[in-house]
Amino acid sequence: MSASVIREILKVSSRPGVISFAGGLPSPDTFPLKEFEHAVKETLRVDGTRALQYMVTEGHAGLKNYLCGWLKKNGIEATEDQMLFTQGSQQGLDLLGKIFLNPSDSILVEDPTYLGAIQCLNAYQIKYLSVSIDEDGMDPMEVDRKLRRQKAKFLYVVPTFQNPAGFTMSLEKRKGLLKVAHKYGVPIVEDDPYSVLRFKGHPVPSLYALAKGEGVIYVSTFSKILSPGIRLGFILSDKGVMEKLIYAKQATDLQTNTFIQYAVYHYCQMGYLEKHIPNIIQDYAHRAAVMMKAIKENFPSEVHYIEPEGGMFVWCRLPKGIKASEVFKKAIQKNVAFVDGSVFYPNGGGENTFRLNFTNSTDDTIQTGIERLADVIKTFLEPLPSSRGRRPKRSHEIASSLRSSQ
Ligand SMILES: Cc1ncc(COP(=O)(O)O)c(C=O)c1O
Numbered sequence: 001m002s003a004s005v006i007r008e009i010l011k012v013s014s015r016p017g018v019i020s021f022a023g024g025l026p027s028p029d030t031f032p033l034k035e036f037e038h039a040v041k042e043t044l045r046v047d048g049t050r051a052l053q054y055m056v057t058e059g060h061a062g063l064k065n066y067l068c069g070w071l072k073k074n075g076i077e078a079t080e081d082q083m084l085f086t087q088g089s090q091q092g093l094d095l096l097g098k099i100f101l102n103p104s105d106s107i108l109v110e111d112p113t114y115l116g117a118i119q120c121l122n123a124y125q126i127k128y129l130s131v132s133i134d135e136d137g138m139d140p141m142e143v144d145r146k147l148r149r150q151k152a153k154f155l156y157v158v159p160t161f162q163n164p165a166g167f168t169m170s171l172e173k174r175k176g177l178l179k180v181a182h183k184y185g186v187p188i189v190e191d192d193p194y195s196v197l198r199f200k201g202h203p204v205p206s207l208y209a210l211a212k213g214e215g216v217i218y219v220s221t222f223s224k225i226l227s228p229g230i231r232l233g234f235i236l237s238d239k240g241v242m243e244k245l246i247y248a249k250q251a252t253d254l255q256t257n258t259f260i261q262y263a264v265y266h267y268c269q270m271g272y273l274e275k276h277i278p279n280i281i282q283d284y285a286h287r288a289a290v291m292m293k294a295i296k297e298n299f300p301s302e303v304h305y306i307e308p309e310g311g312m313f314v315w316c317r318l319p320k321g322i323k324a325s326e327v328f329k330k331a332i333q334k335n336v337a338f339v340d341g342s343v344f345y346p347n348g349g350g351e352n353t354f355r356l357n358f359t360n361s362t363d364d365t366i367q368t369g370i371e372r373l374a375d376v377i378k379t380f381l382e383p384l385p386s387s388r389g390r391r392p393k394r395s396h397e398i399a400s401s402l403r404s405s406q
Helices: 005-013 033-051 061-072 088-100 115-122 140-149 171-184 239-253 258-269 272-298 324-333 363-381 399-404
Strands: 083-086 106-111 127-134 155-157 188-191 216-221 233-236 304-306 313-317 353-357
Touching: 005 324, 033 258, 033 272, 061 083, 061 258, 083 088, 083 239, 088 115, 088 188, 088 216, 088 233, 088 239, 106 115, 106 140, 127 140, 140 171, 155 171, 171 188, 258 272, 272 313, 272 363, 324 353, 324 363
Parallel strands: 106 127, 106 155, 155 188, 188 216
Antiparallel strands: 083 233, 216 233, 304 313, 313 353
């Protein structure tokens, strides 16, 4: 294990005066304080002693029932005995590591992929088969080629509004990926914290929904639709895997926080969750639009980016040869922070990429921060032959450059 690079970056970027696009924090403006207070009061009034007691490892049956109904609206059919509550989805990933992985095993991941998964699964001393991405996800043919040569215990993917790269895997590629995974008998772990947060474009069914749960383990969370501080996530899987997950969960921490499960149950039962999600989407749509406008107006044309349709991030690529880590050093002197994209590549690479978060900054700080960052980036471009006069590349034009420089 090693110190989280992100935590180190967050330390620097939480200094007073720093405009930080580094973290992946939801906007605190979206936290439903009054409604959650109501739910907590109801928890104590209606379920007082039960909510303060130990409970079964499997979790709150009423909340499972609610969640199964809610997921069904998104095409995800699951029964309550296929669901386990976890301490955030991060614990879900760790439990999957515990039950699937032995030292020297490999898993197949997108390149780049979620840093928290790399950190968590590194503890199991595994290797990563990384597959480069286009703007619509991994190429199933490349996955096939990798799996023909090497075994993987599972495929880990964040197919919708990926962290860090913000892209969404196309329906065609999802179907292709399911076929390949099925061909080699490899389960897919679908990590899906962001799909609900769509503010543009058309929804794409989850891998879990497309496969009707067969061969797909689904991991999700209340972190981005309610609050990350409550640390409540869940896993859906078939019965065989679920049995093992429950053993692993019992051994790890017995159960997920009883009180929080009751409080979220009351929150959902009172209809607050469904009313709240459109508010978050509206808020993030606005912040993303402010960031995109600032980027288009200020970033030099040499910087490529993926325009997000949901989620929390904008993924950017500098011209080859310019290291985001060097840009970061200068940017932090100007009090603006972001995450150097190379940390998301488990086998190295991506030195010229970086991730911007738009959900935890105000309109003014987004504008000022992007202007400052643009000025810093320009200092790195000056010695290069200028491509002045060229219009910035749009997101659909950068697919090939995404592949080529990984
Ligand atoms: C792709 C992905 N998976 C998992 C997590 C962890 O979320 P949680 O707060 O539920 O542990 C995050 C958090 O940012 C994430 O982006």
